Amino acid sequence: MAEQSTEHLDPADARPERLRVFLVDDHAMFRAGVRAELGAHVEVVGEASTVAEAVTRIAAVGPDVVLLDVHMPDGGGRAVLEAMRRTHPQVKFLALSVSDAAEDVIGLIRAGARGYVTKTISPDELAAAIRRVADGDAVFSPRLAGFVLDAFAARPDAPVADPELDQLTNREREVLRLLARGYAYKEIAKELFISIKTVETHVSNVLRKLQMSNRYELSRWAADRRLV
Amino acid sequence: MTREPPISTVTPPPRLYRAPEHRMAAGVAAGIADHLGISVLRVRVAFMVLLGLSGLGLLLYAAFWAVVPLRPGDTAVPPRRDVAQLLPFVGIGLGVLLIQVMVFDSVGAAGTAGWLVAIIAVGAGVIWHQSAPERRRQWGEAMPVPWLGAVVEESDRRAFVLRFIGGGVLVAVGIIGVAAVYSPAQNFDAVINGVIFALVGLAGVGVVAAPVLWRTYSQLRSEREGRIREQERAELAAMVHDQVLHTLALIQRNAGDVKMVQRLARGQERSLRNWLYKPTASPSERFAAALEQAAAEVEDTYAITVEAVVVGDRETDEKVGALVAAAREALVNAARHAGVLTVSLYAEVEPDQVSVFVRDRGKGFDPDTVEDHRHGVRGSIIGRMKRHGGRAEIRSGPGEGTEVRLILPISRDSSAAERNR
Numbered sequence: 001m002a003e004q005s006t007e008h009l010d011p012a013d014a015r016p017e018r019l020r021v022f023l024v025d026d027h028a029m030f031r032a033g034v035r036a037e038l039g040a041h042v043e044v045v046g047e048a049s050t051v052a053e054a055v056t057r058i059a060a061v062g063p064d065v066v067l068l069d070v071h072m073p074d075g076g077g078r079a080v081l082e083a084m085r086r087t088h089p090q091v092k093f094l095a096l097s098v099s100d101a102a103e104d105v106i107g108l109i110r111a112g113a114r115g116y117v118t119k120t121i122s123p124d125e126l127a128a129a130i131r132r133v134a135d136g137d138a139v140f141s142p143r144l145a146g147f148v149l150d151a152f153a154a155r156p157d158a159p160v161a162d163p164e165l166d167q168l169t170n171r172e173r174e175v176l177r178l179l180a181r182g183y184a185y186k187e188i189a190k191e192l193f194i195s196i197k198t199v200e201t202h203v204s205n206v207l208r209k210l211q212m213s214n215r216y217e218l219s220r221w222a223a224d225r226r227l228v
Numbered sequence: 229m230t231r232e233p234p235i236s237t238v239t240p241p242p243r244l245y246r247a248p249e250h251r252m253a254a255g256v257a258a259g260i261a262d263h264l265g266i267s268v269l270r271v272r273v274a275f276m277v278l279l280g281l282s283g284l285g286l287l288l289y290a291a292f293w294a295v296v297p298l299r300p301g302d303t304a305v306p307p308r309r310d311v312a313q314l315l316p317f318v319g320i321g322l323g324v325l326l327i328q329v330m331v332f333d334s335v336g337a338a339g340t341a342g343w344l345v346a347i348i349a350v351g352a353g354v355i356w357h358q359s360a361p362e363r364r365r366q367w368g369e370a371m372p373v374p375w376l377g378a379v380v381e382e383s384d385r386r387a388f389v390l391r392f393i394g395g396g397v398l399v400a401v402g403i404i405g406v407a408a409v410y411s412p413a414q415n416f417d418a419v420i421n422g423v424i425f426a427l428v429g430l431a432g433v434g435v436v437a438a439p440v441l442w443r444t445y446s447q448l449r450s451e452r453e454g455r456i457r458e459q460e461r462a463e464l465a466a467m468v469h470d471q472v473l474h475t476l477a478l479i480q481r482n483a484g485d486v487k488m489v490q491r492l493a494r495g496q497e498r499s500l501r502n503w504l505y506k507p508t509a510s511p512s513e514r515f516a517a518a519l520e521q522a523a524a525e526v527e528d529t530y531a532i533t534v535e536a537v538v539v540g541d542r543e544t545d546e547k548v549g550a551l552v553a554a555a556r557e558a559l560v561n562a563a564r565h566a567g568v569l570t571v572s573l574y575a576e577v578e579p580d581q582v583s584v585f586v587r588d589r590g591k592g593f594d595p596d597t598v599e600d601h602r603h604g605v606r607g608s609i610i611g612r613m614k615r616h617g618g619r620a621e622i623r624s625g626p627g628e629g630t631e632v633r634l635i636l637p638i639s640r641d642s643s644a645a646e647r648n649r
Contacts, residue, residue, distance in 0.1 A: 101505040120497075120533075142572060146537030149576070180537045181585045181631070182572025 018043040019134050022063035024054040024080060025096075026072045030119070034067065034096075034126075041127035051079045058084060063091060064134045068113065070097035070104050081111040094133045096126075102147045109210055115139025137200050138207040145179035148206060168206060175202040246296050256292040399430065471499055491531040498524055509541075515548050515582065516541040519575055522556040530563035533570045540577030550616040551582060551636045557608040558586035558632040566590025566630060582636045589629040595622050609634070 019042040023031045026049050035044045046061045048054035051074045058066060058080075066084075068077040081093055095108040095116040105116050114133045117126065118141070129139045148168075168176070171192075178188045185203075189196045247258035257275060261268040278285030475496040482488040509517040516538040523534040542548070555573070562571045568590040575584045605622065609632065613620040618636035 099505075100501070142535055142537050142574065146539050146574070149539045177574075177576070180539070180576075181574040182535065182587045182589075 019065060019130060020045045020061075020063040021130060022054075022058055022061060022066045023047045024049075024058075024066060024072075024077065025069040026050065027069075030069075037123035038127060038130075041123075042130060051075055051083075054080045055083045058091060059088065062088070065092045065094055065130050067096045067130070068093050068108075070095055070099055070108055077108055077113070078111045081108070081113060085112045092133045092136075094130060094139065096121075100141075100143050102150075105144050105147055106151070106210070109144070109207065114207070116144055117141060118143075136204075138203045140176075140179050140203055140206075142180045142182050145176045148210060149173065149176050149180060168209065172202045172206050175199055176206060179203070244296055246293070256289055256296065259296060260292070402426075467503060471496060487531045491528060494531070494533060495524075495528050498527065513543060514541055515544050515552070515577065516575070518544055518549070518552045519555060519573070519584070522552055523559060523573055526556065526559040526563055530560070532563045532568070534559060534573050535570060536573040536575075538575045542577050542582070547616040547618070547636055547638070548582060550612050551584060551618065551634055554609045554612050554620065554634050555584045555586060555632075557612075558584075558634070561605065561609075561632075562586060562588040562590065562630065566592075568629075581638060584634040585631060586634075587629065587631040592624045592626050592628045592630050594626060595624055 021038065021042045021044050023034055023044060023046070025031050025034075025047075028049065031047050031049075035047070038044060042065075045063050046057050048057045049072075051072060054066075066080075068080060070077045077093075077095055077097070084091060084093075093113045095105075095113045096119060097104060097108075097116070098119045100118050108116055114136075115129055115138055117129050117139060121129070132139050174192060175188055178191060183191065185196050185199045188199045192199075244263045245259050246255035247262055257271040258268050261271045264271075275285040275289055278288060475492050479489050479492050482492070511518040511521040519538060520536055523536045526532070527534050544552070555575070559571060559573065562568070566588040568588050570588075572587040573584070574587075575582070609622070610620045613634055613636070616636065618634065620635075621633040622630065623633070624630035
């Protein structure tokens, strides 16, 4: 597949090439708006308005990043993620939703999205978020960091199934706190006297832990808040 | 109701009905004959033969009469269970009992009679439940004694509980009475056996009555669900009308004023979000709600966006209230002086302290050069936190934005009490 050739190039070579982005949203107006705003930064290679359309078109087009709406008929962004994740692991997903409810954010991240931004984001920030996701980083909004802290930290008495896997380390919690306070990765690195790469590693670890396990605690957390 | 059979492409599966025509007693035999496609005579003969087996035929007939509805549709008036039709049936029953008394012993006859009464009672109950509420009300009014109507009428929950308890007591007394009469103190085992068989009988009655009870219950439930859905829809419609449409109209009228439009849109977005996702809490009682209310006020007043993230929650007291007030002041400062559109607000409730961070990426200033007349920072933030046992730090530099850190230690006792609440 020719589309995947950028995956194998050096980052230095890939940089000048514009990122190939795919839009999934059931509102045509919103797709048109995003396409217009992002046109200067990335190449929009396709659009889809339904889950089924998205699954077939993404498989055919092979974009770098998919901007995914959360609430759509027939299962929403989560259905697309679950259909694509195993067959196309090289495609990165960035959720773009009007909702910042905890169950939507956590649900999408657990399904495999690499980041979650709300639709009030500015075009420049969105382009930066797409770039970060394409480079393999996680995009954490302050609110998402707050949700994770809430889930992991606010319940010290909750039983933990596998401490090694489930608990966030102190450092990761520290990074999340700063993220929730509105710090950028660069500022976190400065604050904690670590490198930006280390910050990114911590954030990726949080994301991995969020996806992989802690079913008990997260489901309990969700149930406590009547989210499920 | 029309007299024509309903037009339908799918033939419904044949159901067993009692036949209103060519009937001798209640139409059970005729109905079964119709259903099975055999002659009525054979069914009647079968019932007669079964009659010999200690009245089994009669029992079956009564059971069918009780549970099988009369075939509908042929008459304009909904079929009534004509009590007069039962007279020959009662006559046959009495005859059987008489024969049993003469030929066999009296105990068997008494058993048969008991079963008959039980089945007829259940049947009457089934009919009572299947009948329309309107007709039931008519029956209730026709009752000669008013309190009888009160007993059989379905009324409120307390009456239901009372009736349930009363019925339970009656059943218990009845079981014990039956056991005592049939085995008058021969030995304890006999009493136990009697009670066990009575319980088996009751279980049978329960099995017969369960579908009806279940259907009634599910009807009630679906009706209630429908009502709740309708109510929610009405509430949503009212909310959209009062808030969303109102805001949209205001935005159209103020389309030229960017700040105004942003303020309206932001306020509307927040109120919709709260309505959709947030559990409701009183700002005077909970810390998170109070903080979010303060943030909302600042948003509305200064047309900025406050990105609020609150982790954990606790009850408010005087100190926590002071913390919220200090945080509000920090937000106001950021909105007024930083020259930015977005301010971050992060609060975390930990077991031993509550911390709030207000951060902007605006102009910033040099904290050392703050003049003495700037009471906002000195009095409302730093002084207030000190008075309530907390502390405030302000980190800023020209061009670097500002972060206000408010930390309020809370004593172990109160936090433990909060957790155990």
